[in-house]
Amino acid sequence: MGEGNINRCKKKEKCETTLYPRMTWKRPLEFLMNIVGYTIGLGNIWRFQYLCYKNGGGAFLIPYFLVAALCGIPLFFQEIAIGQFTKQSCLNAWNIVPAMKGIAYSQLIIAWYFLSYLAVVMAWITFYLVNSFTTEALPWSTCDNEWNTDMCLSIAHLENHNTSIAIENVTMNVTSPTNEFWANHVLRRTDGIHDMGSFTNWRMMLCFLFSWFVSYLCVLKGIRTTGKVAYVTVTAPYIMILILLIRGATLDGAASGVWYFITPQLERLADASVWLDAGGQVLFTLGVCFAVLCGLGSYNEYHTDCYKYSVICVCICCGTSIFIGLVIFCFLGHMAHVHGKDISEVAESGPGLVFEVFPAGLTLLPLPQVWSIIFFVALFFVAIDTSFGTIEGCVAICEDISPRWYARMGPRLFRMIVCLIPFLLGIPMLFDGGIYVFELFNMYGNSGICILFVAFCEAAALAWIYGVERFFDDVKSMIGYYPNVYFRYCYKYFVPAITLLIFSVYCVTYSPVKIGDYTYPEWANAIGWILMLLVIGPIPLFFLMTLKKEHGTLTERWNRAIESRIKRQEIPINSEEATQLKEEKV
Template identity: 40%
Template sequence: MADSLCRLCPVPPKTTSQTVEERGKWGSKKEFILSVAGAIIGLGNVWRFPYLCYKNGGGAFFIPYLLFLVTCGVPLFVLETALGQYTSQGGIMCWRRVCPLFEGLGFASQVIIFYGCISYIVILAWAFLYFFYSFSGELPWATCNNTWNTDSCVVLNSHNATANWSSPVNASSSVVEFWQRRVLKISTGIEAIGNIQWDLSLCLLLSWIICYFCIWKGVRSTGKATYITATFPFLMLVVLFIRGMTLPGAIHGIKYYLYPNPARLADPQVWMDAGTQVFYSYAICLGCLTTLGSYNKYNNNCYRDSFYLCMLNSGTSFLSGFAIFSVLGYMSQKQGVDISSVAESGPGLVFIVYPQAVTLLPWPQVWSVCFFSMIIMLGIDGQFAGLESIMTSLTDVYPSQIRKGYRREFILMLICAVCYAFGQLLVSEAGAYILQIFDHYVCSGPTLLLMAIFQSVTIGWIYGAERFCDNIKDMIGYRPLPLFKYCWMYGTPLVCSGTFAFLLLRYTPLRFNNSYVYPWWAYWIGWFLAMSSLSMIPLTMVCKLAKGKGTLWQRLKTSLQPADIPMMVKEMESISTSLHVPDDGKNNL
């Protein structure tokens, strides 16, 4: 039997070229590699990994990080990429093919991505604002003579190594005031929405327009866009790394970054941070990898590609640590303060620490433009990978309705417009509070852990790890390492379950900047956002069983079986008819 007959693919062997072209393929291997690299290498590599490494024992942090990488990160990465390539379907239809009962996994991942598209892109709006201000004759965050500055504003530079750096009651940095009083115009709490900031709203609109035109023609435009968006950040990161390593005090910063402290391994939070970082930076359980893999040729060696991409991701995180902490060491020496006073994670690193650092360098405008252009490219890559996942999933579910004419472009524009409308809340004066709700409850933590458990159990036990290994062999010519089979069956579910249990036991209410306590209704909104995605799994199960025929046991057995080739042939024949693809009699098995 031909190789293609073994695929769980809705396209039967020897289909007409018109049908294949309707969905599209990557123009070259490079486009796939660059697209996945752009999707998985983002802001988490720059602002999260270096700080976690420093905070959690330096070089010792690599022990829990590598454990989670081997047991969860790489196995799930291979699983999702291979699943997309094998089924030639996006995040929803791939699960319908291998296990219809768990089709809700696809819907859940797309809901998570939709929420992520609304919230994640506001970081691009902030970066664009800083980028435009970088062309000023004098960087506005380097002075205290602006309308938004207070009387307690202090310019921190090499001539003013003030002891008040760590005493915000007495003084506040000009960089912090620019971030809080000019960019965010942050209110007193989430209940005080305030006004929408027109400049941030315009930057948000610009971000959406760029993302729209990056993917409006589907995989054809996405692949071409990645030649710029995926390569430029690496170039800038290398430039910043070289510049950082040549600064005075750089070695001091690197020591804080890598100096091993094995005693930290006794703290359970260190292991928690390692697991969260792997899930966060590898973009697993979101459907993006499945979507991008679905545009590969059937015999592409996705197994080998996954190894290279995982190495590239972790290597980029490691390199980012050198680039960031060399600059932090320079800041520490220049200002005469301990490096712990300037080391931060998250938005604080990108929009407070690094802008402060460039004010200490010669030609600060040049370095500011380089840094924020890198942040913009990293953000755009992750954003349009999520949008492409949503559009691919919708198109695969309704191919005959969406692939005609300009319907795809119109639906994409509608999704972008809806996300932009919701995004106005995030560029209001309470936007920072709302963004943290999205980030904490939707795109990380328990949600992704549960998704990982369901995915690995579905493939490892219901569909069958042996069968999936055979599918991979059918594509690439050899079976993956036995380690992956045991990880899908035992390692990933057990590690994720243990991490999830630890999260529940150590649960503490979310706070903003460790001080502001959200009102009760904000927590309810957060849990609603989390449950609205996860609820897709049981709801889809109920619908599948309710629509089935026979006894409950018969319905359950049927819904656990992968789709068969004859059913898919009939489906594709009806789609071909609706697309007016002529049948020349060569499409039969």
């Protein structure tokens, strides 16, 4: 086990050196595989693709890559570098600016929100996967099931007659079997959040328990487990999705789908919503502000080149979005060809793209059961990667909050307790009206306003309080050289300006949450704002509490509240001590 030596000031002017045991990755490749597995998630599969064709196809890619370069890479590198420098989770890592430690609590809440509904998505994936193991027609391709209505028209009938009825929509009083399987059998959706219904879908509860069981197994022994699991869970989805890409490229209409995906409508760049969607998607996809990257970085050896790995990981993440986009748009192009509809009318936002449109596309292939199993196995691997990465970040924070409880309970029981909170939050989402709770957490707790506000606070604290030059000196002490000069301008100007601008526009253009034609009532939106304030609140609250604890004038209190309590390790990279640290493995 590696050990991180840091100097910490626990009381105002009194400093002491603390030997804080910290596991380290056995090799840098394990670190890279874990951060790649964490960043490659469902956002790459359905959210990115929908926003892309919603905002003009290739035109969306321009602001997406621009924001990724100016905000995504710097923020991603910042969180990993701070974790590696301090050898702490993001809670104690923010001792570099003690008054801003509220950022860690905000990130922990965001992570718990995310885990609560990610496990539900994994349960849906498991449910579809189990139903794919059949020798008969896939249950979402026919209309002779107990959950189907008289208005259902099978996909086989649609393809044979080449009708113009869209797969996921209701047209001429006709519904598709994929839509009815999703709404009536998987969700058993009620009329609104005011009617939560009852807990009748025990099969979904079993899938939910299975998802959490697998997630817990992956983090059972900390990075000893996750480091090895990532070799399988990261590489397997790429292999399976590559198979689907090869098959999808041979379908009729696939070329038109790809062309729609890569052709920019440049006039759309004048639309502010394109830039808003691109900025929000970059932060969501890269997983910044989720308490994970700092924790994963803390398991690095002190001289690991986190700068190089950060750039590589962001490039892989953005490239994967394009790669998966080619797969999905091949199938969307084929579905549009079969049903005589425009591609923009075939898919819809949110989980509908995966759980309605893609299953419908798979039924149009030879041996659809095989392709369905391949797809949902790959999807489960993608989700589990993100899940255990996020859990590990939460465990790292909770371990620093309550080290005594961690020592008493041991790592296995402690991890189970940390998982219990998002597990309980996810149970209401399994009720018949659970999809409305799911969307409430998704729209208020994990995207847009919350993430952008925390990202702005992160960037501002580093650039304007701790100091970019000081941060660069810290980085040089770890990797032996300074990052590119453009990072200085990003931290000082671009990141704070862009995140604050997008955050402000989100607030100004706010509208109540909708699912299809259903608009949430005011009381439900009020609950959503409470969820959001629970994320935003800790930052100003902890800042004011820190100022209050100090003594003296306001200026003296301010200076003490922002004074770093972490001191740099002055260990030359090629020194004997650095060599010894590198040899201490898990």
